[in-house]
Amino acid sequence: MTALSKRKSPVSVSKIIVYLVLIVWSLTTIYPFIWVIMNSFKKNAYIQQSSFTLPVGKRFTMQNFQTAFERIDIGSAYLNSLLISIAVTILVIILAGLSAFALARYQFRGKKILESLIVASMMFPVFATIIPVFRMEYRWGIVNNDNNLISLLSVILPQVAGNLSFAIIVLRGYIQGLPIELEESAFLEGCNVVQIFTKIILPVAKPSFATVSIFTFLWSYNDLFTQMFFLDRPGTRTITLLLSQITSQAGTNYGFMNASVILVVIPVLIIYILLQKNIIKGMTIGAVKG
Amino acid sequence: MNAMIYRKKGALFLFLIPSLLFMAVFLYYPFVMNVINSFLHITALGDKALGVNQPWYENYVKLFQDPLMGVAMKNTFLMILLTIVFQVGIALVLALLVDNIRFGTQFFRTAFFFPIVISASALGLMFNLVFLYDGGMINQLLQAIHLQQADLPIDWKDKSHALATMFIPVCWQYVGFYFVILATGLNNISQELYEAAEIDGATKMQRIGCITLPLLRNTLCTCLVLAITGALKVFDLPWVMFPSGMPMDTTWLTGTYMYQQAWKLGDVDYSSTIAIAIVVLGVVLSQAASRIFKEKEY
Amino acid sequence: MKRILAMVLSVLMAASVFTACGSxxxxxxxxxxxxxxxxxxxxxxxxxxxxxxxxxxxxxxxxxxxxxxxxxxxxxxxxxxxxxxxxxxxxxxxxxxxxxxxxxxxxxxxxxxxxxxxxxxxxxxxxxxxxxxxxxxxxxxxxxxxxxxxxxxxxxxxxxxYWESMFVNTKVLKDCGITVPMVGYTYDQFLKDCEIIKNKGYTPIAASLAEVPNYWFEFLAYNYMSPTTFNTMPQSITDDAGKAWINGLNDLKELFEKGYFPKNTNSTTDADTNNLMAKNKAAFMIDGSWKVGWFEENMKEDMDGDGKPDIENIDVVFPPVKGSTRASTDYIGGxxxxxxxxxxxxxxxxxxxxxxxxxxxxxxxxxxxxxxxxxxxxxxxxxxxSPSTASPLVKKVNEMNKKVTGISAAVEDLMDNKSVRTPFFADVKNMVTGKLDITKAVGNVIAAQKAFQAQTSNSSEAS
Structure with a gap:
């Protein structure tokens, strides 16, 4: 029994309007993506002149993708990107989950100040913090280390810190909204706090964790600036970094840019669709609970 | 009961310390450096300070006198306002609508999310083509339906259109973000409450007003805080579409103006001062928002 | 001393260009x-x-x-x-x-x-x-x-x-009945040509004053100087360099007021104005050697339907010369x-x-x-x-380089990038629109550069 199937309502004018609104908005969000795909297969000269036509006939080319594959070791670039983003995501949800739980359920002195600090840390633009961080990490010897994995760590650590506060705020909001009765009964059955967290909070807050994971992954993956600053060695460069590097000077080579966008977006879409399923799972759990 | 479970504070430290350590080292330490730097004279990001400013609070005076900082502030406040009204507003409407339909929820969820998947700089390039003066999507469209003469295209990036041209894509992109958060929140609302209300004869509107919105309060408050902090940090899209405050210094935002000072003009100490202003503003505004939307404890 | 040094340098550079292009x-x-x-x-x-x-x-x-x-x-x-x-x-x-x-x-x-x-x-x-x-x-x-x-x-x-000079779109010129500029192309003729081009509905000058006014500034100021003197920062608004800068900027303002730049020159990017040239919509563009590859990449298709790739529409010539201090065949390079x-x-x-x-x-x-x-x-x-196979545009470039008589390095490279150059070029849009007085702007540059030098050179200056 899902939540959705319980509601019964006849086909009405209001339903049609609802669908109409939703469809119009989704058109605005999907069309650009289609536009990008279309133009990635088009010769550059035709993009500005006729960007809304299909890439057929003399307009069609595979050159844009060919250039990308020629210039980039795609396999290792994807691997580096995924290593960084997955590591960041996992660390963030573990650390933020614990902290959010603590902030949602515990009362202690200085909590208000702590919360303000967390909100404030969301405000630090990365270009304001990157230089001190670079110097610090250099002293630690993890920037441009001979070991590529350690070099990747130099990006992972600041990205974790940068995403934590967002994750804590969202997760805390969700956990706070959960009814406390479940935890109470678990407590009466003799569970300790850690068990309550792993056995009750984690499963019930799954949709929220999935949401946070998606955003963390996305931001880490698309965070060009940090990657640009820390990843110098050829073996450590990520897909986002490499594609932006070779497009940055292409100026108006829109065809190649579009192809780059596609190549960068593909893994993100796959991960999103995977986690999307997870959200649905989380929802069913929510329904059973309700 | 609550107090009983969570009275022992031992585990608390275990839960909080790792995160706080991360933030202290990678965010607060650089921020403290920022505060120190705001009093020093530094001309390049990689350099040591050349000395203390004369007078030491010089940058803070400059902050209030700099006309471009005024432009940036004005635009950022506008951005915050529009973010709250349109991003969160549209997201809420869409989330409520999707919550009320049976077919295609999965499709809409995925579709609304698309703009966030694509990096903002790529979107910026795309919108540049949409708003292009010469042969852009909108001008082509207007010419096709004869609302515009072929030799008199509208310059969507001139002084009178620039702000709208900048705000629309930014608002549009992140609607999906708040949509996902709100939709997750809506799913958390017990179905029984609705059923009970339905039996009591409440209309759909009443149900939304009396059940959904109050129960969504925490999530909405989260969204509000995120919207304020997000608006203060907006960077990529405006920077790609309107580099260097183009046209005629009308489109500066606090984020882009700070970047310009630090990376283009080499006024590192002043840019640190702007960073502090951004953080202070963010904390004050988000605190105010939380106060107004005072969170309910359950 | 500096001047002699600069003179010797520029003569030698000019000589080197000959050898660069001769086999x-x-x-x-x-x-x-x-x-x-x-x-x-x-x-x-x-x-x-x-x-x-x-x-x-x-x-x-x-x-x-x-x-x-x-x-x-x-x-x-x-x-x-x-x-x-x-x-x-x-x-x-x-x-x-x-x-x-x-x-x-x-x-x-x-x-x-x-x-x-x-x-x-x-x-x-x-x-x-x-x-x-x-x-x-x-x-x-x-x-x-x-x-x-x-x-x-x-x-x-x-x-x-690098070198800096003027690219022209010969298809646009032909359509306006204008001959491709040759050595000795005067500023007066240039103004007349711009007027015709503008009236024909094309953009005379492809440049974004909001983003990259650099090259036009360089050449318009260069017109009041010579290869031996151009590469010096003004020390006051009344010395030779100071006057040349003010005159050059006033010429830039005039070109702007006459509507020879794109209508959206103060709200568009360099990339977009480059495109005007590539799309056969603009006639003149001052830019550098690094743009040769860009033109070749972006104009290899035949979009105008004349049976030849569009790149053949692009030629490269010396920018128009005003007065007599700079010879028509003097350009910028280094x-x-x-x-x-x-x-x-x-x-x-x-x-x-x-x-x-x-x-x-x-x-x-x-x-x-x-x-x-x-x-x-x-x-x-x-x-x-010499490369064995040069593209048509590179051949045209080589032709131009053979005629060079004097070279000066770009004066913008003397300015400190962050504290002087960036704010100065950012202010060009304010100068042409009259929001900022040109003499005052040049005064600001001189002051900023002096502040920069005072701050960085504690050691004795090179003679």
Missing amino acids: SKSAATESKSDTPSAAAAGKKVSLDVVTSYGGDDGNRKNYEAAVKAWEQKTGNTIRDSSGTGNEDWKVKVMNSFEVGSEPDVLFFFNGADSNKLVKNKKVVSIDEIRKQYPDYAKNMREDMLGASPVDGKNYSIPVNG ISMGYFITTKAWNNPEKRDACVDFVSHMTQDDVVSTFCAAGSISALKNGVI
Whole structure:
């Protein structure tokens, strides 16, 4: 029994309007993506002149993708990107989950100040913090280390810190909204706090964790600036970094840019669709609970 | 009961310390450096300070006198306002609508999310083509339906259109973000409450007003805080579409103006001062928002 | 003293352009005689190298090939961290020196950008290197190595230089009944042509005053100076340079007021205005040697339907000349980057030999020649070896380069990038629209540059 199937309502004018609104908005969000795909297969000269036509006939080319594959070791670039983003995501949800739980359920002195600090840390633009961080990490010897994995760590650590506060705020909001009765009964059955967290909070807050994971992954993956600053060695460069590097000077080579966008977006879409399923799972759990 | 479970504070430290350590080292330490730097004279990001400013609070005076900082502030406040009204507003409407339909929820969820998947700089390039003066999507469209003469295209990036041209894509992109958060929140609302209300004869509107919105309060408050902090940090899209405050210094935002000072003009100490202003503003505004939307404890 | 130096330099540069484009006979023999003490015996080393040939630089492939050739020849390895030579990259390079993570060999700007490296003794001078390796950089012209503004000494060996001149779209001109400008093209004729082009519905000048007014400023001010005098910063608004700048900016304002720039020149980007040329919608564009490759890449299709690729519509000519101080055939050019060896690597006995050998390899005649294939100038004594197959546009470039009589380096390179140049060019939009008085703006630049110099040069200035 899902939540959705319980509601019964006849086909009405209001339903049609609802669908109409939703469809119009989704058109605005999907069309650009289609536009990008279309133009990635088009010769550059035709993009500005006729960007809304299909890439057929003399307009069609595979050159844009060919250039990308020629210039980039795609396999290792994807691997580096995924290593960084997955590591960041996992660390963030573990650390933020614990902290959010603590902030949602515990009362202690200085909590208000702590919360303000967390909100404030969301405000630090990365270009304001990157230089001190670079110097610090250099002293630690993890920037441009001979070991590529350690070099990747130099990006992972600041990205974790940068995403934590967002994750804590969202997760805390969700956990706070959960009814406390479940935890109470678990407590009466003799569970300790850690068990309550792993056995009750984690499963019930799954949709929220999935949401946070998606955003963390996305931001880490698309965070060009940090990657640009820390990843110098050829073996450590990520897909986002490499594609932006070779497009940055292409100026108006829109065809190649579009192809780059596609190549960068593909893994993100796959991960999103995977986690999307997870959200649905989380929802069913929510329904059973309700 | 609550107090009983969570009275022992031992585990608390275990839960909080790792995160706080991360933030202290990678965010607060650089921020403290920022505060120190705001009093020093530094001309390049990689350099040591050349000395203390004369007078030491010089940058803070400059902050209030700099006309471009005024432009940036004005635009950022506008951005915050529009973010709250349109991003969160549209997201809420869409989330409520999707919550009320049976077919295609999965499709809409995925579709609304698309703009966030694509990096903002790529979107910026795309919108540049949409708003292009010469042969852009909108001008082509207007010419096709004869609302515009072929030799008199509208310059969507001139002084009178620039702000709208900048705000629309930014608002549009992140609607999906708040949509996902709100939709997750809506799913958390017990179905029984609705059923009970339905039996009591409440209309759909009443149900939304009396059940959904109050129960969504925490999530909405989260969204509000995120919207304020997000608006203060907006960077990529405006920077790609309107580099260097183009046209005629009308489109500066606090984020882009700070970047310009630090990376283009080499006024590192002043840019640190702007960073502090951004953080202070963010904390004050988000605190105010939380106060107004005072969170309910359950 | 400075003037004489500048004069000698510009004459020599002009001469070098001739040799650059004439076929050089002795080059082949020269390049065979190998550079200093090849691969040190014994241990193989690994060098950290940073250049601006990463990203999408036109010479990226040449660079990678040259690096690979060296690796194969010596068995050493290069750990390359090259990037795109933009502002972020500069900051990162400077930052790496500050924290001690600098590379062994660096390809970087030899002008004001590297002042700090020289002052803090982070890089080794060529004199110093020659004490041990007398043949170092001997295939280059001493006067063109790009001496440091700090002490007038040479620290780097350049590869390929640049020139700035005017690209024209001949299809647009033809449609307006205007002949392609030739040597002696006057400013008055230019104004008349612009008027005709504008009335025909085309854009006369493709330039974004909001983003890159640099090249038009350079040439309009250059019109009031000469190759020997142009490359000096004004010291006051009444000296020659100061007056030339004010006059040039007033000309720029006039061109703007007459509507010769794109209608949206104050709200558009450089990339968009470049496109006007590529789409046969604008007639004139002043830009540099780095744009040759861009035109070839973006105009290879036949979009105008005349049966030939559009690139054939592009020609390159000398910008219009006003007055008589600058000859019509004087243009702007120079060499702004070179290979440095860092002090850190120099003091490492294991790396010293390898660094010298690597830089020598990267700057030998045939390697430099491949980098100069698109018609850019070099500092080679024997000139570059002409490429066997030059594209039509490169041939036109070579034709123009043969006629050059005087070269001055771009004056913008004298300004401190962040505290002077960026704010100055950002203010051009305010000057042409009348929001900022031009004389006052030039005064601001002079003051800012003086403040910069007072702050950075504690040592005595080079004579």
